[in-house]
Every structure is written in structure tokens, then in C-alpha cells.
Amino acid sequence: MAYKVVIIGCGRVSVKHLKAISKLTDLELAAVADTNEDSANRLLSSVKGFAGTKIYSDYKVAIEEVKPDITAVTVPSGLHYQIATFAMEHGSNLLLEKPMTMTSAQSRELYELSRKTGKKIAMGHIYRYLPIVGLVRDDINIGKFGKVTHGSIYVRWGHGEDYYSSAAWRGTWKSDGGAMMNQTIHAIDLLVWLMGSEPVQAQAMLAKRLRNIEAEDLGMAVLRLENGALASVEGTTATLDSRHEAEFSVFCENGSITMGLSSGKPHMNILLKREDGKVKKLNGYYMRKQYKEGGLFSYKCALNPHLGIYSDLAKSLTEGKEPVADAYAGFSSVDTLMGIYKSALLREPVALPLKEDFSSEMMQGFFENTENT
Ligand SMILES: NC(=O)c1ccc[n+]([C@@H]2O[C@H](COP(=O)([O-])OP(=O)(O)OC[C@H]3O[C@@H](n4cnc5c(N)ncnc54)[C@H](O)[C@@H]3O)[C@@H](O)[C@H]2O)c1
Structure with a gap:
């Protein structure tokens, strides 16, 4: 039985994901989701054999309806946390693009959620x-x-x-x-x-x-x-x-x-x-x-390290081991x-590790301070 994958976010990096999925027999693309339908269509026509794949505009509906074994999170980095949390709470494992999140506390939370739920997170650390x-x-x-x-x-x-x-x-x-x-x-x-x-x-x-x-x-x-x-x-x-x-x-x-x-x-x-x-x-x-x-x-x-990431994640699910980039x-x-x-x-x-949360957003204004330039 092949693992069902949903790709959320159909931009630049998602093409590497789709190419990898197309080469692995233990994975099956069940659907894609993007707020921009054109991007979804562009992705599906970029690799042979995916025309007609179900497209969703709302990632929550995609996850609730398809119930994927693997959710590939390939949206802008600032959205990783909310989508990854939703997917794991709905029983899905993740192939999560880097950086995991934009704050140290949110990354710790996802790591702990993975341990608590037993859902695997394979990181896009190519x-x-x-x-x-x-x-x-x-x-x-x-x-x-x-x-x-x-x-x-x-x-x-x-x-x-x-x-x-x-x-x-x-x-x-x-x-x-x-x-x-x-x-x-x-x-x-x-x-x-x-x-x-x-x-x-x-x-x-x-x-x-x-x-x-x-x-x-x-x-x-x-x-x-x-x-x-x-x-x-x-x-x-x-x-x-x-x-x-x-x-x-x-x-x-x-x-x-x-x-x-x-x-x-x-x-x-x-x-x-x-x-x-x-x-x-x-x-x-x-x-x-x-x-x-x-x-x-x-x-x-x-040539396409995402091939290695997907293959390793499928093996992790089958054998119950942690992914190489976990x-x-x-x-x-x-x-x-x-x-x-x-x-x-x-x-x-x-x-390190940081005792208090720090987010990249706290860097706002950094280059406006002349002492830093
Ligand atoms: N591992 C790698 O080698 C690698 C390479 C490039 C990018 N990345 C990472 O992948 C992520 C995406 O980067 P990209 O360059 O593909 O970005 P991109 O802007 O090209 O694509 C992002 C896509 O997400 C869609 N999107 C935005 N909000 C959405 C939402 N709420 N629901 C569904 N879709 C939504 C956009 O419409 C767009 O099509 C980033 O986190 C980036 O750091 C990883």
C-alpha cells in the first residue's frame, strides 16, 4: 500500500517534491493545495502523470478530506507552524520544509508534538x-x-x-x-x-x-x-x-x-x-x-535530495524509525x-539552547539602527 501525500504550497520548491514522489512507488500524490489555483495547475503540469489530481484552495479542507499519511508543507516559512500543527493534530506525518518555524519556541513545540503524537517530521534539510x-x-x-x-x-x-x-x-x-x-x-x-x-x-x-x-x-x-x-x-x-x-x-x-x-x-x-x-x-x-x-x-x-528525504520518510513510517533529518x-x-x-x-x-523564546520578527528595525551597519 502506498502512502498518501498531500502537498500544501505549489511554488518553487514543490516541483522537487513532485519529481521525487513521481519516482517512488511507495508514495502516491492524493491532492495538492494552494491559495492560488494557477500555481497548483502549474505544479501539476510540470511533471508528467499528475493532470487531474485534486486541487484544494484551503489546506484544512484538504487535510480533513484526504487524511494524508504525509503532508508536505511547502508554503512560505512564516506559515509552517500553523499548517504543521494542524496536520499533525489531524493524524498526519510531515515532510516539513526548512526552516521548521520562525521562532525557537514554536520549533520546540512541533518537536514535542511529534514526540507526543508519534507522528514523524522529516525536515527538508537536503x-x-x-x-x-x-x-x-x-x-x-x-x-x-x-x-x-x-x-x-x-x-x-x-x-x-x-x-x-x-x-x-x-x-x-x-x-x-x-x-x-x-x-x-x-x-x-x-x-x-x-x-x-x-x-x-x-x-x-x-x-x-x-x-x-x-x-x-x-x-x-x-x-x-x-x-x-x-x-x-x-x-x-x-x-x-x-x-x-x-x-x-x-x-x-x-x-x-x-x-x-x-x-x-x-x-x-x-x-x-x-x-x-x-x-x-x-x-x-x-x-x-x-x-x-x-x-x-x-x-x-x-541531483534531487528530496528523493532521499521522501524515500527515507516512507522507510521511517514502515519501519518505525526516525527520519535522517528529524x-x-x-x-x-x-x-x-x-x-x-x-x-x-x-x-x-x-x-544555546535559548532559555527564552526568540523570533526572527524581533529583528525588525535591525538595519535601521546605524550601529549595526
Ligand atoms: N529544502 C530546500 O532545498 C528548499 C528550497 C527552496 C525553498 N525551501 C523552503 O520551501 C518553502 C517554500 O519556498 P518556495 O520558494 O517554494 O516559495 P514560493 O513562494 O515559490 O511558493 C509558496 C507557495 O505557497 C502558496 N501558499 C501561500 N500561502 C498558502 C496557504 N495558506 N495555503 C496553501 N498555499 C499557500 C503560494 O501561493 C505559493 O504557491 C519555504 O519555507 C522555503 O524556505 C526549501
């Missing part, structure tokens, strides 16, 4: 589903590379004014946040996950260099993790809009891991010091291991992001 990443993470965690000293990520995901003006919610503090909250959050999630320890402190600065938006188009932060390791984060959309680059590195006592993407092309360099003192490159070893464990499918996920990942990454924002606002380090 980087966890790229090939080799999970294998490297397991090896870091069993100590193959020795003590983790530090890590770094950059996300230089150029977006011009046309991207920001394509929808009113983009780049607003209330509904989106800026380059850190939208483009960089899943890289932060990945880095923390790989380094195997939770953030306990954040110190950050934000800037608005080029884009005409409310929130930041550039952010830099340093995180201290519970195990003492430091992690540096650079996230921006203020680069050439034809260039999309992201890279992470984890440095350890006996090795280092660097993986990244530059305008669609992957690169990696995984080094390990052997017992004889020689440094060996493990790229080939991990590529072969990934092929052995996941076959071609795992490499297909590099509800806790959603909460923890939003909490860290709110810590980064709060630190920029207060111009001081902030302890």
Missing part, C-alpha cells in the same frame, strides 16, 4: 541526504578521524533582486529571514550533525551589502559546541546570482573532510593519517562504499539560528 555525507558522519562519530577540533561552512548562494521580488514574503523578517535563515540553515544543521555535538554558544554579525530586503544578505557566525569544538559559518546571497556554491569542512586530530558544490558540480577531499604517519586520500573508498550500500539511487539523490534537527537548527540573530542584535555571545 544536505543530510547527499551521497557519502552519512557514511562520513558515522566514521567521525566512531572516532575514525580522531578528536573533532573545528569545522566551517560557507553558503554563497547568489540571488538577485528578481528572486527577492518574485514573492512578497522573501527576505522579510516575519516570513523568511535572510541568507542565514533561508539559505544557510540546512548547512548549519549538516555541520552540527557531522561534528556530533550540539551548539552551546553563538556569536554573530549580520550585514546587508547588496540586496534590497529587510533581513540580512550576509551573515557570519562562530558556534561553540558542547564538545568544545568551534564551527564557523558564512552565509550570503550577495554574490553573483549565477553562482551557487556551498562547502563544509570538518577538521579532526587525524584527518579532515571537505565536501562541496559549485554551480552543481560536486567536489570533495577526505584525508586520513594512517598509523605509519602517511596521509591517505579516501575519496575513492567512500565513493565505492556508497555505491555498495545505496547503489545508483544514492547518487540520484545528489523533528529534533528542525528544532535545533532554528534554535541555533535564533541564537545567531539574537547575538547580532545584542552584539554579544548568546548561550
